Amino acid sequence: MTISKPPPDISVIPDQGDVLELEPIISAASRRRHVPRWLRRTAGPLLLLALWQVLSSTGVLEPDILASPGTIARAGKELIADGTLPSAMLVSLQRVALGLVFGVLAGTALALVSGLSRLGEDLVDASVQMLRTVPWVGLIPLFIIWLGIGEAPKIALISLGVAFHLYLNVYAGIRGVDEQLIEAGTSLGLSRWGLVRHVVLPGALPGAMTGLRYSLATAWLALVFSEQINADDGIGFVMNQAREFFRTDVIVVCLVVYAFLGLTADIVVRTLERLLLQWRPTFTGK
Amino acid sequence: MTISKPPPDISVIPDQGDVLELEPIISAASRRRHVPRWLRRTAGPLLLLALWQVLSSTGVLEPDILASPGTIARAGKELIADGTLPSAMLVSLQRVALGLVFGVLAGTALALVSGLSRLGEDLVDASVQMLRTVPWVGLIPLFIIWLGIGEAPKIALISLGVAFHLYLNVYAGIRGVDEQLIEAGTSLGLSRWGLVRHVVLPGALPGAMTGLRYSLATAWLALVFSEQINADDGIGFVMNQAREFFRTDVIVVCLVVYAFLGLTADIVVRTLERLLLQWRPTFTGK
Amino acid sequence: GGSSAADDSSGSSNTSGGLGSVTLNVGDQKGGSETILRAAGELEKVPYKIKWSTFTSGPPLLEAVNARAVDIGGVGNTPPVFAAGAHSKVTVVGASHGSSAGEVIAVPKGSDLTSVADLKGKSVAVAQGSSAHFQLVASLAKAGLKLTDVKVSYLQPADALAAFSRGRVDSWAIWDPYTSQILRNTGARVLTTGDGVVNGLSFQVAAPAALADKNKSQAIGDYLGRLRRAQDWAFKHPEEWAKVWSKETGLPYAVALDAVKRSSGTRVAVAVDDAAIASEQKIADTFADLRLIPNHFTFKDFVDQRFNTGLPASNTPARTFGKASS
Amino acid sequence: MATDLHRQVIRPAGQKTDRKPDRPGTGTGTGTGTGTGAGTAVRVEGLTRAFDGRAVIDRLDLDIRPGEFTALLGRSGCGKSTLLRVLAGLDREVEGSVLVPRRRAVAFQSPRLMPWKPVWRNVLLGLPGHPDRAVAEQALEEVGLGHRSGAWPKTLSGGEAQRASLARALVREPDLLLLDEPFGALDALTRITAQRLVAELWQRRGCAVLLVTHDVDEALLLADRALVMENGVIAHDNPVALPRPRDPGDPRFAELRSRLLDQLGVDNHPAAQAA
Amino acid sequence: MATDLHRQVIRPAGQKTDRKPDRPGTGTGTGTGTGTGAGTAVRVEGLTRAFDGRAVIDRLDLDIRPGEFTALLGRSGCGKSTLLRVLAGLDREVEGSVLVPRRRAVAFQSPRLMPWKPVWRNVLLGLPGHPDRAVAEQALEEVGLGHRSGAWPKTLSGGEAQRASLARALVREPDLLLLDEPFGALDALTRITAQRLVAELWQRRGCAVLLVTHDVDEALLLADRALVMENGVIAHDNPVALPRPRDPGDPRFAELRSRLLDQLGVDNHPAAQAA
Numbered sequence A, B: 001m002t003i004s005k006p007p008p009d010i011s012v013i014p015d016q017g018d019v020l021e022l023e024p025i026i027s028a029a030s031r032r033r034h035v036p037r038w039l040r041r042t043a044g045p046l047l048l049l050a051l052w053q054v055l056s057s058t059g060v061l062e063p064d065i066l067a068s069p070g071t072i073a074r075a076g077k078e079l080i081a082d083g084t085l086p087s088a089m090l091v092s093l094q095r096v097a098l099g100l101v102f103g104v105l106a107g108t109a110l111a112l113v114s115g116l117s118r119l120g121e122d123l124v125d126a127s128v129q130m131l132r133t134v135p136w137v138g139l140i141p142l143f144i145i146w147l148g149i150g151e152a153p154k155i156a157l158i159s160l161g162v163a164f165h166l167y168l169n170v171y172a173g174i175r176g177v178d179e180q181l182i183e184a185g186t187s188l189g190l191s192r193w194g195l196v197r198h199v200v201l202p203g204a205l206p207g208a209m210t211g212l213r214y215s216l217a218t219a220w221l222a223l224v225f226s227e228q229i230n231a232d233d234g235i236g237f238v239m240n241q242a243r244e245f246f247r248t249d250v251i252v253v254c255l256v257v258y259a260f261l262g263l264t265a266d267i268v269v270r271t272l273e274r275l276l277l278q279w280r281p282t283f284t285g286k
Numbered sequence C: 001g002g003s004s005a006a007d008d009s010s011g012s013s014n015t016s017g018g019l020g021s022v023t024l025n026v027g028d029q030k031g032g033s034e035t036i037l038r039a040a041g042e043l044e045k046v047p048y049k050i051k052w053s054t055f056t057s058g059p060p061l062l063e064a065v066n067a068r069a070v071d072i073g074g075v076g077n078t079p080p081v082f083a084a085g086a087h088s089k090v091t092v093v094g095a096s097h098g099s100s101a102g103e104v105i106a107v108p109k110g111s112d113l114t115s116v117a118d119l120k121g122k123s124v125a126v127a128q129g130s131s132a133h134f135q136l137v138a139s140l141a142k143a144g145l146k147l148t149d150v151k152v153s154y155l156q157p158a159d160a161l162a163a164f165s166r167g168r169v170d171s172w173a174i175w176d177p178y179t180s181q182i183l184r185n186t187g188a189r190v191l192t193t194g195d196g197v198v199n200g201l202s203f204q205v206a207a208p209a210a211l212a213d214k215n216k217s218q219a220i221g222d223y224l225g226r227l228r229r230a231q232d233w234a235f236k237h238p239e240e241w242a243k244v245w246s247k248e249t250g251l252p253y254a255v256a257l258d259a260v261k262r263s264s265g266t267r268v269a270v271a272v273d274d275a276a277i278a279s280e281q282k283i284a285d286t287f288a289d290l291r292l293i294p295n296h297f298t299f300k301d302f303v304d305q306r307f308n309t310g311l312p313a314s315n316t317p318a319r320t321f322g323k324a325s326s
Numbered sequence D, E: 001m002a003t004d005l006h007r008q009v010i011r012p013a014g015q016k017t018d019r020k021p022d023r024p025g026t027g028t029g030t031g032t033g034t035g036t037g038a039g040t041a042v043r044v045e046g047l048t049r050a051f052d053g054r055a056v057i058d059r060l061d062l063d064i065r066p067g068e069f070t071a072l073l074g075r076s077g078c079g080k081s082t083l084l085r086v087l088a089g090l091d092r093e094v095e096g097s098v099l100v101p102r103r104r105a106v107a108f109q110s111p112r113l114m115p116w117k118p119v120w121r122n123v124l125l126g127l128p129g130h131p132d133r134a135v136a137e138q139a140l141e142e143v144g145l146g147h148r149s150g151a152w153p154k155t156l157s158g159g160e161a162q163r164a165s166l167a168r169a170l171v172r173e174p175d176l177l178l179l180d181e182p183f184g185a186l187d188a189l190t191r192i193t194a195q196r197l198v199a200e201l202w203q204r205r206g207c208a209v210l211l212v213t214h215d216v217d218e219a220l221l222l223a224d225r226a227l228v229m230e231n232g233v234i235a236h237d238n239p240v241a242l243p244r245p246r247d248p249g250d251p252r253f254a255e256l257r258s259r260l261l262d263q264l265g266v267d268n269h270p271a272a273q274a275a
């Protein structure tokens, strides 16, 4: 979209005594920046990286405070070359995927129960609000007692983290659905389940997306703890091990991997949002 | 509100051939349960507690799997009597309060920057999405290097956890504000800051509340890790130490304290919501 | 190498000098140096200030030493190896030798395992990078097994206890006071101890920057002297020490007394001599072979022997509370 | 303004348009085309609805017979929408007794389309079976929205949204049709089309219709009865016993209009009156 | 239906009501009360606005002079609200040139009240200085909402919300007042009051008004010019050169009404016409 002619000059109006001062409505097309979106979005992280490198090479950031990106890259390359990182990622990915599935199901189900019925809320919500604060770490021994030291406690820990996050946001989403739409749905003869499917869930979707966004991160975080339990592979294990063995460079590599995972998760959720929330004409910043 | 007369019987209508089948609209007053709200909300946690006690006393839950509520209560009483728990709580409360303040400020500020301007989003959002996945635990060594072993790294860790949570929900909240209202605000001549204050922030408030709810929990969670760094007081320290020395009863007492804190946080946020979101007539379950 | 400062270090604590303005940042673990020093009355009339920092275990303490947040702190025999392996800025300045009877490989009550060789194919819980980790490797080697011949379950002590007490693992390589705890409470049985397998040493590790500071180095010397005297006190008053320790950590008194008699009370301050360095080098090489340390390195580079003066050799036998107590 | 609205809408002979407030058993109305002329479609007795202690509806009585087209007028804020919500079964915080048919359809004052469903899905929402998109398309075509059937609701203009909402109510084929100012945002021509559509459905199904409107002419053109609500009750109940098709030029029409405007408090002295 | 609307609204002498589409420099209008009669208040040239490739506004030209009351009519979905949004400066995805005064006020088609502010705060929102609640109360009183000034917007009835939105636009004392069907949800009496209010503000401030309406009578009672929009442009531009106060019974009024209805596509053969 281009402008056929430039916005007219106000001075065209001869200066008379009582003339209203007019302002032009400037077409957005003339103001638009032509940097593609993905490039602009990568600018932030790249800037951070550049800053890091500059600070490192100028010696402001000493290597024992934070190694330079170059050093980290070398350490990372090594970890990839000797297969540690790829195999760790693979193992962790499986755990995270399973944990996500269970967590998402449980979180959404609980949120539905307490979001949709007063009784459910009274019974479930208070309990969940109470339990979600409990730190995972303290639960690990209990999980081992209940679920052993195989994959079960690891996946349970991940699911737990995911479920609480999702619960909270989906629940808030459900409670934020416009009552007018619920009424409309009821009056259209929707059954209880129809109401849930066609009105409540879509209405709670934006909230669920936020929950999902954090859930993805939480899943990877929970991994660090779950892979303290009898693991000998996985990114969390690599990181825990690096801590025990003072391998700061490996820790930073792991952190970078995590950051990368965070970006990936963000892209996944953004794509989902673009697909699922296209009906939503909301504020997008200026 | 009581019904002046019972809902009429349909059979009053004489049965003619072509009569429409009518249904009465039953007044809500006649269906209302008369159990007060707070009682119904405590039902869930109380039920859990009862179940725990029953399982313990019937021996299904062996003491070395999970001590009975009675045992825990005794251990708790002891910890309170010798001043450990109260002083730990006091120290932790201060840390959490400080961390919350910084975290809330930082999270909201970042969310505003990236929620309100496209440029801000491009620069900030991608970086935050990237960094928020990074596990705290991995950051502890770096924090020690950067901030020493005093209060600074502890509060920084808490702030970090809080800030990311709040960021995500406030950002989503801002992006969920109805564009129509933004337009209305603009057309009313609100300045950019007026728009933020009167339209964007109130519109993002429900999201912020969800964020705050989780932030409160996160603050206490982060405490467990932050009090691994050179602490000899605080609830996180008590728990870590109990873990080191196998004091399962103390661990469970700590978990119970955490659960209690979760409930308190929930009450705080609920009260805030009642005050700040009273304008919102939304779905409240049936 | 030693310096002139080392001369006064072994002297008594009443040296005046400029120590009044010195603050020694000491890293500690719960029920550790501060507790024992206080119990032994060694924190009275200290000519410098001591600022205590508490850590949950050795590795974070060494992280703090490396970050120069802490001047000196006591840890076990493996954390210095890993810290050195990662080229952290840490220097070993003192050592003590204790009985290795507390470092055991235990099996749950009713287990039919009788020797280390029986562990082949069985699962063993062990905290990664701990002294027990090395002990496991060494014990297995002594029985002609490799680490890969057993199923290693890496678990932190608290988690391992849960797994061990429920029979989720067949055995557990662990140290005191955990050993005393499980032996007393769960009826576990000892398969083998660390005697003759591990060196039984623990170390005082300082920051090189603190050592370079004349006053601080002097204070460190004085501090090491106090620790040595406190250890002597603990050996002479095991019950009293156990009482203080149990109160501080929340361990049951009986368990604490067991642990004091089995290991912690048996410590005797020794020199960081070549024998000590060699035994640590062996640990370093073992872990390097397991690729838990990226490269082979020389442990001696991370040792400062200036405070060795007047201390017995590192292979001085640990004290015992046997018949000849006192 | 409204012209030959009833071009094709001819009520069957025998249709009673006079008010029958007595008990349904004593009703004398003969059946309409679909044979539901007897009995009652809506019965409201002593209905009270209060907001924060202020009774918006205050012991209101109302009977609507099957097949009766009732218009409801009243000052803004007098409680019309509140009454409709009660009849739709959406507001149960009431006292008094209310009987309504099971099959009800509502077109709300604001369109209330689900923003996450394209227009055609909004129209089909809640219909039993799995009706084809064609069903929706046809309904939308009738309100002149065929070309927007795939659009997201938030991209509709005010009048388009209102028509979509109307289409959604009309495809439901109810026994009681509740319309809350369904033509308020429509231009003259579109309004006539929409009015005719409602009239056709009403004639075909013989359903009871309760139409809230502010347009007196509209009420008189369409309804059998024009109610005026005031102070929480039905203050005036005007039978509209005019033959169909109706002509706004008819002196009886003008007289009724004058009466209604009077009841609504409009000072309509003859000079300013358009007839 | 509209009666003695202009009881108190008398335009000052010298007020030009005929159209002046030529360049502002050549305008000959003398000043109104506030002295902004010369020049131009709105100038639109070659405005195009397309949604998804469909041009809803298509090279539209429009000039409105200061102090001119313009009514905009058109089929539902023809682009009236879109044009208003552009003039309000809310939609910049346009081609062409648009000049408008700095001080503008809009009453949107849907009320768009901030749900988190009570009605009176909504009215004061964005006003410079820190006006008193009394200012809002008075404005609300004028639209008959004094008793609801402390209510949350979502508890308002449809008409009440529309009036609150109108009050919010009117307290702004703008140079250009953009009203998008501001009386659509009001009953006859309330509507007359609201119309009179707008007329009064217009007379007092001498601001330019662009009123979107579907009511032909309303347009003719209030406006100096009645525009009909079609196919993305102003298809018809009817000067309304009737003396005020206007009388719908006046034959010139009836003729204009007939012309407008014709332009709007309503088949208004004399028989069905109400005059």
Ligand SMILES: Nc1ncnc2c1ncn2[C@@H]1O[C@H](COP(=O)(O)OP(=O)(O)OP(=O)(O)O)[C@@H](O)[C@H]1O
Pocket (backbone or CB within 6 Å): D148, D154, D155, D156, D157, D158, D159, D160, D185, D187, E051, E052, E056, E074, E075, E076, E077, E078, E079, E080, E081, E082, E083, E109
């Ligand atoms: N965001 C959008 N995306 C796509 N189409 C749109 C969008 N907004 C408006 N339209 C379309 O543009 C056309 C004009 O809309 P507009 O709201 O201006 O109509 P209008 O003249 O105000 O109609 P009404 O009298 O019904 O309010 C309509 O067909 C509408 O569907």
Ligand SMILES: Nc1ncnc2c1ncn2[C@@H]1O[C@H](COP(=O)(O)OP(=O)(O)OP(=O)(O)O)[C@@H](O)[C@H]1O
Pocket (backbone or CB within 6 Å): D051, D052, D056, D074, D075, D076, D077, D078, D079, D080, D081, D082, D083, D109, E148, E154, E155, E156, E157, E158, E159, E160, E185, E187
């Ligand atoms: N939830 C509520 N809380 C408090 N007051 C309410 C609520 N809902 C409606 N009201 C009030 O009840 C009265 C009747 O509202 P209602 O919507 O029924 O009016 P209406 O007759 O439909 O008016 P309109 O013609 O303007 O749509 C109004 O004064 C309104 O402000």
Ligand SMILES: [Mg+2]
Pocket (backbone or CB within 6 Å): D080, D081, D082, D109, D180, E157, E158, E159
């Ligand atoms: Mg209404």
Ligand SMILES: [Mg+2]
Pocket (backbone or CB within 6 Å): D157, D158, D159, E080, E081, E082, E109, E180
């Ligand atoms: Mg419009």
